[in-house]
Amino acid sequence: MKKITKICCIGAGYVGGPTMSVIALKCPEIQVTVVDLNEKRIAQWNDEDLDKLPIYEPGLKEIVAQTRGKNLFFSSDVDKGIDEAEMIFISVNTPTKTYGKGKGQAADLKNIELCARNIARVAKEDKIVVEKSTLPVRTAEALKSILDNTGKGVKFEILSNPEFLAEGTAIEDLLNADRVLIGGDETAAGQAAKDALSWVYEHWIPKDRVLQTNVWSSELSKLVANAFLAQRVSSINSISALCEKTDANVAEVSRAIGFDSRIGSKFLNSSVGFGGSCFQKDILNLVYIAKSFGLTEVADYWEQVIIMNDYQKRRFADNIVSTLYNTVSGKKIAFYGWAFKKDTNDTRESAAIYIADALLDEMAQVVVYDPKVKEETIYNDLDYLGTRSPEENRRLLKVVSDPMEAAEQSHAIAILTEWDEFKTYDWQKIHEIMLKPAFVFDGRRILENEKMEKLGFKFYKIGQSH
Numbered sequence: 151m152k153k154i155t156k157i158c159c160i161g162a163g164y165v166g167g168p169t170m171s172v173i174a175l176k177c178p179e180i181q182v183t184v185v186d187l188n189e190k191r192i193a194q195w196n197d198e199d200l201d202k203l204p205i206y207e208p209g210l211k212e213i214v215a216q217t218r219g220k221n222l223f224f225s226s227d228v229d230k231g232i233d234e235a236e237m238i239f240i241s242v243n244t245p246t247k248t249y250g251k252g253k254g255q256a257a258d259l260k261n262i263e264l265c266a267r268n269i270a271r272v273a274k275e276d277k278i279v280v281e282k283s284t285l286p287v288r289t290a291e292a293l294k295s296i297l298d299n300t301g302k303g304v305k306f307e308i309l310s311n312p313e314f315l316a317e318g319t320a321i322e323d324l325l326n327a328d329r330v331l332i333g334g335d336e337t338a339a340g341q342a343a344k345d346a347l348s349w350v351y352e353h354w355i356p357k358d359r360v361l362q363t364n365v366w367s368s369e370l371s372k373l374v375a376n377a378f379l380a381q382r383v384s385s386i387n388s389i390s391a392l393c394e395k396t397d398a399n400v401a402e403v404s405r406a407i408g409f410d411s412r413i414g415s416k417f418l419n420s421s422v423g424f425g426g427s428c429f430q431k432d433i434l435n436l437v438y439i440a441k442s443f444g445l446t447e448v449a450d451y452w453e454q455v456i457i458m459n460d461y462q463k464r465r466f467a468d469n470i471v472s473t474l475y476n477t478v479s480g481k482k483i484a485f486y487g488w489a490f491k492k493d494t495n496d497t498r499e500s501a502a503i504y505i506a507d508a509l510l511d512e513m514a515q516v517v518v519y520d521p522k523v524k525e526e527t528i529y530n531d532l533d534y535l536g537t538r539s540p541e542e543n544r545r546l547l548k549v550v551s552d553p554m555e556a557a558e559q560s561h562a563i564a565i566l567t568e569w570d571e572f573k574t575y576d577w578q579k580i581h582e583i584m585l586k587p588a589f590v591f592d593g594r595r596i597l598e599n600e601k602m603e604k605l606g607f608k609f610y611k612i613g614q615s616h
């Protein structure tokens with residue numbers, strides 16, 4: 151069996167960076183080079199100060215400290231990285247298309263195609279190309295067609311090896327993956343390539359957790375896994391609305407149903423709505439694929455997961471407005487949290503963005519505090535929506551680095567990310583410095599009703615009427 155000695159990963163993002171760091175840590179005999187067109191990002195990965203890495207993930211900087219410069223390298227020389235490697239991972243972003251056919255649903259495969267053309271142009275020897283990005287089923291076919299038409303006689307084996315890590319727990323997920331999925335051609339060369347990649351993972355993942363399938367099952371399984379996970383969040387969020395009308399408590403319902411081993415207890419936390427760069431994008435992609443095969447009912451079924459998520463975000467914003475006597479105009483509303491979940495600085499598709507946008511439409515004065523997200527990112531997120539001018543966004547929304555400053559003289563606090571530090575704040579002090587009545591809207595269910603009510607807050611928690 152072929153033992154890989156040089157790996158290149160195209161894309162130094164939330165997946166490429168942590169995944170390759172862990173491969174470098176666990177496979178000291180393999181040289182791993184992560185390349186990216188974005189020179190600023192590469193410079194951040196190479197920064198002496200490990201607190202300046204472009205991605206915040208618990209445990210990441212410690213691994214980079216151990217491996218960088220030994221067998222882990224970050225470079226903007228994409229061609230060299232490709233040329234030297236026997237195995238190339240493609241881990242570039244595949245966002246929802248914002249133009250042309252499939253706009254708003256299909257995955258934009260522009261970056262993937264650029265990578266394939268780059269590999270085709272540079273490669274002089276046979277290579278294994280691994281799809282790490284999440285891709286629509288049958289993308290490997292397009293990749294193969296581009297790679298096989300180089301006219302240089304170089305042979306490529308294409309594997310699908312989707313990533314299942316969740317942000318905030320990326321390192322833990324990579325070190326103890328539930329499974330690793332490897333799809334490849336059912337030919338002798340395809341089998342050899344699958345075995346070569348399995349060997350890499352088997353440095354630390356038990357053999358029985360490395361699953362091999364055909365390419366199409368692997369590509370499709372990734373979209374389906376995300377759709378099933380997001381469906382659970384939308385399912386429990388739909389019930390949270392019903393709980394608020396019926397005096398049932400969504401946490402008690404989650405616990406009661408989760409004890410059934412057939413249902414299971416994970417991913418049943420009701421929230422202000424799921425965010426992140428993948429759930430929405432991947433479900434929309436699944437919807438688009440189903441539609442393109444004429445499977446309307448299948449498309450509608452999965453689209454409902456997104457519709458429910460939009461409803462949950464809108465419901466939270468509407469509730470703030472109606473509770474604050476039907477107007478938030480000129481009222482200071484503090485946001486605790488902007489990231490789409492705790493322990494990450496990623497804000498892509500975060501519910502906070504949409505809730506801020508809805509409140510800014512009502513002329514609220516929003517003040518944001520998040521322990522890891524930069525001011526620049528917050529304004530970029532809002533500007534990207536295009537609802538109002540960048541100047542107007544900066545006039546209506548402020549970003550602060552102190553949670554007390556955010557709370558000071560505010561009418562309400564909305565908790566939008568479940569950062570642990572929010573639980574340990576001196577909520578009595580916060581109550582004192584807020585305007586009265588002091589409202590707290592807990593979109594993450596991290597604070598206790600009894601305690602908050604005792605302190606004098608008007609307290610609203612998603613999925614609970616009192």
Ligand SMILES: NC(=O)C1=CN([C@@H]2O[C@H](COP(=O)(O)OP(=O)(O)OC[C@H]3O[C@@H](n4cnc5c(N)ncnc54)[C@H](O)[C@@H]3O)[C@@H](O)[C@H]2O)C=CC1
Nearest residue numbers: 161162163164165186187188242243244261264283284313
């Ligand atoms: N973020 C996550 O938690 C997960 C993401 N995924 C999937 O992994 C893929 C990557 O996602 P992220 O790492 O979050 O994206 P990202 O946006 O953080 O990183 C992608 C990187 O690729 C670079 N890039 C784009 N085109 C390039 C090219 N032609 N040549 C060189 N570099 C190029 C970009 O500059 C960027 O730094 C996506 O398909 C996503 O769906 C899968 C599992 C988890």
Ligand SMILES: O=C(O)[C@H]1O[C@H](OP(=O)(O)OP(=O)(O)OC[C@H]2O[C@@H](n3ccc(=O)[nH]c3=O)[C@H](O)[C@@H]2O)[C@H](O)[C@@H](O)[C@@H]1O
Nearest residue numbers: 313314315316317383417418419421424425426428490491
């Ligand atoms: O393909 C991807 O990008 C990844 O998408 C998700 O990972 P991620 O989006 O990083 O984070 P999650 O933990 O899944 O959270 C997604 C959103 O759902 C929300 N959520 C999650 C769980 C829950 O019970 N309730 C809930 O509201 C989170 O707050 C967050 O906004 C999947 O969990 C990963 O397996 C997958 O690899």
